[in-house]
Amino acid sequence: MTTSSDTGSRAVADRLYRKRRLINGFNLLASGACAVFGLFWLVWILWTTLRHGIAAIKPSLFTQMTPPPGAEGGLANALFGSLLMNLMAILIGTVIGIAAGTYLSEFARKKPLGEVIRFVNDILLSAPSIVLGLFIYTLVVRQMGHFSALAGALALSLIVLPVVVRTTDEMLQLVPSQMREAALSLGVPQWKVTVQVLYRSALPGIVTGVLLALARISGETAPLLFTALNNQYWSTDVTQPMASVPVVMFQYAMSPYESWQSLAWAGAFVVTVFVLLLSVLSRTILIRNKVSHD
């Protein structure tokens, strides 16, 4: 009697166990398939840019100015402009974004005001970039009376801002509260707790957010078109129109001339590789830091 019920329940348990193992195996396999799925598109798109842009990928791409159609040239002025404006945008967006994220997570976690700002920030995330460009156009370009790299950087920083706010807020909230309490109970002031304890443990996440934001603005055309405009020539003056890779790419890609089109694809390839390098670099630094601190 007892033995038969024993074997019966063991059979049930066995079946259950097998089922759980099966579900587990299937889902883990599916997760691998998802990763392959993502990589598949990446490889496909990169291959397309490389195939079309290979003719223009040579040293002159980095040393020569944007050419007229049919002539030899490169993207030096556009690469410099993009680098400068992205840097300025990231600087502005990251400083304000991390601070605002800190406020949301540390000072306004369950408060109505925090909820409102969080909500507003989520809406800002989906504002079409052209609309942000128009806002800065009215605010800066119209007031200054001409297009400028400064306005371009500001428009880009409006895209960086909500992404950094979102990720900082999330990452800080996930830092276990024991860490805060432990530090505070030792008499460490709150700003020090935030900067030295919380930021350090949330750093990888925040960096991911900043990288995503950077990746996103590296390819944005719409907000720059009405703010930084573009410049056929080399310019380092932030109060004047400045070239940028996405705008040049947009204009060249839509042209009928082959030499321009291949420059556009080459530009895309360079931007993507740049983002890749940056992401790998920052990750290595993070890992090294972690190792030395642990």
Added chain:
Amino acid sequence: MLTTIKTRFVAVGLATVLGAASAQAADITGAGATFIYPILSKWSDSYNNATGNKINYQSIGSGGGIAQIKAGTVVFGSSDKPLSPDELKDAGLAQFPSVIGGVVPVVNVEGIDAGKLKFTGPLLADIYQGKITKWNDPAIAQINSGVTLPDQNITIVHRSDGSGTTFNFVNYLSKVSPEWKSKVGEGTSVSWPVGVGGKGNEGVAAYVKQIKGSVGYVELAYALQNKMTYASLQNSAGQFVQPSLASFQAAAASADWKNAQDFHLVITNAPGENSWPITATNFILVYKQPKNSAGTKAALDFFKWAYDNGGKQAEELDYVPLPKALTEQIEAYWQAQIQL
């Protein structure tokens, strides 16, 4: 390096204080129509090599060009659609042509080579209204004897973005088809009765190449560079003409510029035996009494140089330079209208 930036800040500050932008005299910014971006980029490069002056022209669309010159953020604007003399007067602007191009119908029908298919204006209007839906429709077959037309549906491709190309195309259709004029009308974008929209000339060209049995319209350079199957069109003199620099030139020369106030003239459906019917002009806009008179003068110098020296470069890029008579008229217009 740092000091130059500093001095520039100071210079810009000073310029703002003085209410004049004389600091920008060396760098002239213009913006507007996408159509002339390649040729202006070419001219600017050669002009810079010849004189050391930099003209920075950027394509933000004709609507953008008009808005920016009105807002005073650029030295000159550019539009594919001419402003009326009244509108120019209200804004204190002067207007003159820069270069000529044209719009070409392209098709993707099996067995038909470039230049073999013939369209008339009213026929094209009927197709774009969805009234003719098959390639072997009697209306098409009638004027295309000797061409085998398949029993295939016509897919219509138009521009999805607002554009000067669309403006000139529908302006032509309005001129030749009263029904088009009353039902659809003309503009940089219209409410298309049928069809799919492609982004830019590039988008339309790609759709026409991909979709079998499709018809679209693109600028000549796209048709030639992409080796597309273009069609010939019947002009106002009743002749079927092929799209080419010669037929564009004929239209530009025969158009009645002499009587056009502020060059307000759309040269579609131009008279003349050899004229291509959808020929288009691009226009430049500058202030008649510019605040930045040095900048405006530099811009006019540039266009004067381009009229005199840029003809060959224009033709290399499939644009038509302005006829001599017209550039003389333009220079007289500058003298009379623009106070520098």
Added chain:
Amino acid sequence: MAASPTTAIPASVVDAGRRAGSDARADGAFRWFVAAAAFIVLCALAGTAFSMLWGGREAFATFGPGFLTSTDWDPVNHKFGALVPIYGTLVTAAIAMLIAVPVSFGIALFLTEVAPNWLRGPVSAAIELLAGIPSIIYGMWGLFVFVPIMGEYVVPWLNDHLGPLPLIGSLFSGPPLGIGMLTAGIVLAIMVIPFISSVMREVFLTVPTRLKESAYALGSTTWEVVWDIVLPYTRSGVIGGIFLGLGRALGETMAVTFVLGNTHRLAASLLEPGNSIAATIANEFAEADSDLYRSSLIAIGFVLFIVTFIVLAAAKLMLRRLSRQEGAK
């Protein structure tokens, strides 16, 4: 020390007192600084929203509430309505999220629990790279490479196999053009996957090891640990990542304009061309030649804010209900 216990206050205590004072000041300043930053975020949106409301006032005044329900879009006769772009925006974003959320979850799971250590870094960097591809390249790749494949193989297959089905059949019947809302949705999905999966991966990594280990010790499988421990622990972060992706999907312009077909007609089928708010603005703003036209374009930009607001509010409400149910359990 013991010699003067009452009169003299030890130096260290004075020091501590002074330090407490300066710490409090620093804390206050810190608090003000971060609050000011949060205020700037608030202002940025308020400024953008207001400038659009202001820019769109002419359209709202001319068309009234009918602006939201009209399918008209006739620049020649100055009749504008927002319904077609609103519909297209919602449909394409929904398709994108339907594909991107499960895939991103799979990728995050793979990168945190399944993949061998040496593979994690490269694969996650590669996935993030999808975010770094300029959106116009997605558009051109879509136009030249992806659309022909959709038109040649995928759409006819969908027509044959899903078209005859009742109810959903009408969603999948249409001409084999290759462009349309389905294509746009798929391209959008590829674009948002890196946003969602990166955030998911980061938050999954924050789950304390002892939590997971205790579950493993009880005999849980990897999947059970992820589904029952990791996901509930990181829920708010996961939602944040999804919002990040949704935001991008709703507001994306360049990529969509190339593959959507951009026609102002309401179509039941996902295979028909449609339009979206961001695409309409990007397509037509530069050439808008009348004030009312320009105003209408800015007005639909404002409408996108409202649409986003409603979508987010609905999502948050749903979450609150979910957590309340869980609380009741």
